[in-house]
Amino acid sequence: MRPDATHPEIRVGTSxxxxxxxxxxxxxxxxxxxxxxxxxxxxxxxxEINNSFYRLPTEQAVRAWQKSVPEGFLFAWKASRFITHMKKLKDIEESINLVFGRMGGLGDTFGPVLFQLPPMLKANGETRERVARCLSLVPPDRRIAFEFRHPSWYEETTFRILHDHNAALCLSDHADAPAPWVTTADFVYVRGHGTNGRYAGSYSEETLQNWAHQIAEWRQKGRDVYVYFDNDIKSAAPGDARTLLRLLKDGQSLSAMSSR
Known part of the structure; x- marks a missing residue:
């Protein structure tokens, strides 16, 4: 379910x-x-659960995740690559129902869902319609973000489709197609892929300070913010997540952060 709109939250973790x-x-x-x-x-x-992108988790695995975390914890998760990369968002109703049904076992820990499109899938009239159709198929109470890997998607028609479904443009700095920091929903979804190629390189404190300022502005405007670091090489991701949390707490009261 969606968080309380009167108390926007900031959550930071790793992919x-x-x-x-x-x-x-x-x-x-x-x-x-x-x-x-x-x-x-x-x-x-x-x-952010990544292995849901590669294979459908078992019911037992989903229940285990749900039972392993404290009250208030949220799992974001990546939609299956069967939907995004193999089917390319075509004829996906059955798959959407299967995946969302299975991941529904997360219960109260069910967070935003990320659809990551392949880099060869360019934006045109047909593919934009597929995105709109996909968004119409997902349960209406779920938060959805789209990460595009081709720059052709970054234009007003795409943003309008996302906005009309309260879906977030994933603010990703992936080298294939770094996204503009455009908000299209009542929440913001950020992915940091690293500064030195895919999944590598820590962010400077100056960069993360800039992120912290922007995140604070989003929250002041009533938007929840979810940030996931994907630069797992040499343990950069958890280090950057800790740094960003520290900067956020230094710059605002602890009440601005989510609480458990």
Whole structure:
């Protein structure tokens, strides 16, 4: 369900948490892999599930995620690549129903859903209509974001389609097609892919300070904000997430952040 519009929230986390390379830099060296999520939820109040993009999670896996996190935690998750990359948003009603039905097992931890389109899928009349059709198929009480990987999507017709369905343009800095920071919904969805190619490179504190200022402005305008760092190489993502949270808390009262 959507959060209380009278108290906009800011949530910051990472895209995934199950990275062996984070042993030491982020996770304690003696922490067992099965306990990664339990440790993670002590640091952040949201995470983006990535493996739902590659395969449909089992009902048992979804229930386990839901039971492993404290009250107030939210999982964002990526829609299946079968829908976005294989079907390219064509004839997807059955798949949408299956995926949303399965992920509904997240219960109160169900957060925004990210549809990431392939870089070869360009914007034209037909493909824009597919996006609109997709948005009409998802449950109306779910928050949806679209991450485009081709720059042709960044124009007013696309923005209007998203706005009409209260869907967010994913504000991604992916090298294939970095997005303009245009808001199209009552929430904002940001993905940081790194400064040194895909999934690599930490952000400078100056850059994250600029992000913090912009995030504060969005919140002041009544928008919830979700930020996920995808630069998992060399544990950059959790480090950047911690830094951004610190800057946000330094710049505003703790009441501006989500609470659990």
């Amino acid at each position: 995934g948490w199950h990275y062996r390379s984070w042993h030491g830099p982020f996770y304690p060296k003696d922490l067992k892999i099965k306990d990664f999520l339990s440790y993670y939820v002590g640091q952040f109040d949201t995470a």
